[in-house]
Amino acid sequence: MKRIINPDLKLKIFIMAGLIGLIGLSFGCNKNFDNVLPESFKNDTAGLGSNRKKVLYIIMDGVKGSVLESITPANITTITQKAIYSYDGLADFQNNQLTNAAAWTTMLTGVDYTKHKVISENFNGLNLQATPTIFTRIKESLGNVRAVSIAASAGFNDNLALDASVKQTVTDDAAVKAAVVEELSTNDPSLLVAQFHSAEVEGASAGYTTTTPGYTAAIQNIDGYVGEIMKALKARKTYATENWLVVIASNKGGGASAGGSNIYDDLSRNTFVAFYNPKFVVTAISQPDISNLPYFGTAPRFTSNASISPKALLNSNTNIGNFGVSGNFTMMFKMRDDLGTASGFPPFLGKQVTFGSSAGWDFFRGSNNVQLSFTGASTLNGTQQMNDSKWHTYAITITTSGSTRTTAFYLDGVARSSTNIGVTNRDNTAPLRIGADLGKNTNFMIKDLAIFNVAMSPAEVIKNMRIQIRPENTYFGNLIGYWPFDETSGTLAADASGKGNDMTYSGPVQFVPFSEISPNISPEISAAAYTAVPNGVDIPILIYNWLNIAVPSQWGLMGKLYVPTVTFPIN
Structure with a gap:
């Protein structure tokens, strides 16, 4: 018979007994750890009693979480049955540049690039005094305990394991396994770190995919090594009196980013993370459903009638919006039309001296839909109803080929119509x-x-019209002007392209907050969506907690604590 005990309950019992005095301490699997434990407090996070706490930390370079999930290697899959784990883990929850060295440093310091400064594989910028590793913290906190690092990569040990009691750099992953088994069989480590590198070598060479034989074979080999290591761990003569936290984690994934702002779409950041102990209740953590995140922000509202006509005007540079007789262009925007009823063809965006009656172009409401007119050319008609109080996306491309200038009209990610506007x-x-x-x-x-001063391909138009343009976007350098309209007050609509072409609001423009689910838009995703899964930066927090090391706020750790639910046998 087993009973499930939540560690929070045990903590409350301790408090009631007067053993500790903590104010405002809160633990939870999806809450940030407040890092306010006094140095004198000795944690029992998992509530597993006073047995000797130890940590086995296995790092698998380049093992993509999605690939690991697909091939279901036997030993790691078995470990997940007694673990907090995720195949959707992230090497980094920000858009920091990612390398093996940067990922290792994050996993061993508990801070990301913004603090440890490591990007290049030669560890330029590393300052271990400012951002100590777990080896240093354990040495300072626990004194003369055995902390061992066994690595297949010399850079790992030479830069990050300086304060390890023992460090071994070996020739390959098989040698890492052999050395780890030997350490578990003959010594008494409190922390044992093992770094495997073969999957990264294969992935970088041929691809990080399930269809890359060398890559999947390397992962299966590592899984076999994990099995042998776990067998050696449980064969220790003192195992029954020890409490081992086993951490198995990728340093990073591999592959290209799909573009856009969604970090989950960057395959190089997709990792596997597992926190294992035989008394842990299985807890699987998946990424949130990004498609159901709301599109939110503030936008200017333009409500016109017989007495008012608010506008935004680009008076400072009247060349913007002129498309000349040659060249290629793309224009896009998002709009929510709340009028509801049909209207008498009001232009709402364009560049004409007088809307509808002079040279230039304009977008206008044609009854219940949106249309585009180039003076002297056919009108492009969107056909579908757009005045439904929902956000929609609009784009055009202008492509020049000799005397033919083709304009294609896109609505909500679909090419709707096209025409030759001539020269x-x-x-x-x-x-x-x-x-x-x-x-x-x-x-x-x-x-x-x-x-933009380029005609994007249909696929690129469809992708980019859904998102907010950021400096890392492929086409950011092609911007002629970009107005996010994020203002909440004032008369200036800032140009975010860096070109300085600010627009000016006039008349009774309202700035309206909004939040809604839109199938037509890929909204900006907050950091909370990326910290909802285990990140490399989270791992040191649990290791310190497991080893009863208080984590003061002065350490500046950036991770959060994952607290397991545990089972206890009742005698």
């Missing part, structure tokens, strides 16, 4: 303008107006 010069001195003429009824909000 007529429609340039004018009117400012780029958002907002209708007086007497025209509108009620809309707009976001992320971007104009």
